[in-house]
Amino acid sequence: MNPNNHFNPATSEDIVIYGSGAMAETLFSYIVQDHNVIAFVCEDEYCLTSNICHLPLIPLSEFIHQFSNKDVTIAIAVGFSEMNDIRKRITDTLKNQGFKLFRFIHKSFELHRNVTVGEFGFILNNTTIHCNSRIGDSVFIASGVNIGHDCVVGDYSWLNSGVSLAGGVSIGEHCFMGVNACVAHGVSVAPYTYIGANTLVTKNTQLGDVVVTQAGEIFDFDSKAYLAWLK
Secondary structure: OOOOOOOOOOOOOEEEEEOOOHHHHHHHHHHOOOOEEEEEEEOHHHOOOOEEOOEEEEEHHHHHHHOOOOOEEEEEOOOOHHHHHHHHHHHHHHHHOOOEEOOEEOOOOEEOOOOEEOOOOEEOOOOEEOOOOEEOOOOEEOOOOEEOOOOEEOOOOEEOOOOEEOOOOEEOOOOEEOOOOEEOOOOEEOOOOEEOOOOEEOOOOOOOOEEOOOOOOOOOOOHHHHHHHHO
16 A cells, blocks of 8 residues: 555556446546556456447457556446455455556545555545545545545455445445445445445444435325425
């Protein structure tokens, strides 16, 4: 972890994005602003098209033979399927092949005192991480996340947009937090916990717990009738 490198300046290195779905295209839109993206790559069975965003999509078996691990840096743009286990497997595979992996921290991110951010992860725009917090390796943090003071986020966790952690929160490895989920002060979230969208967690969880708030009710009458009823 390097607490001094708070964003990725523009470089001349060639970036290859690992992934072929919506996450790959989303992260491409961020990375391409300051970096030279030359291609996408994914496992052979998922290469269902020949290009993404007007760039070639290369099957992994061909990519490993076509590119030297000294030629490119790989950004792993894979979702949270299987509680981020797939993302870890791909990361381990590419690391074992000797490839350098890319870390993206948006330039709007402000580095607070004693904050450390691990390798290979993504921090998107308008995210705040307060003092004395530690972010692990390969953590995905979407736009508009607020992480309070003295928090820990474990490796391979996923925090969607609007997530808010109060001070002293511990998020274990391989956790998932849906849009606008919140964790109260001092709560410990165990590894592999799934927290649904708009859910407030006020108690410690156990390994593999699922914490989900009931979805909003759909009324039997339309919006204009509802407004009239409110009157």
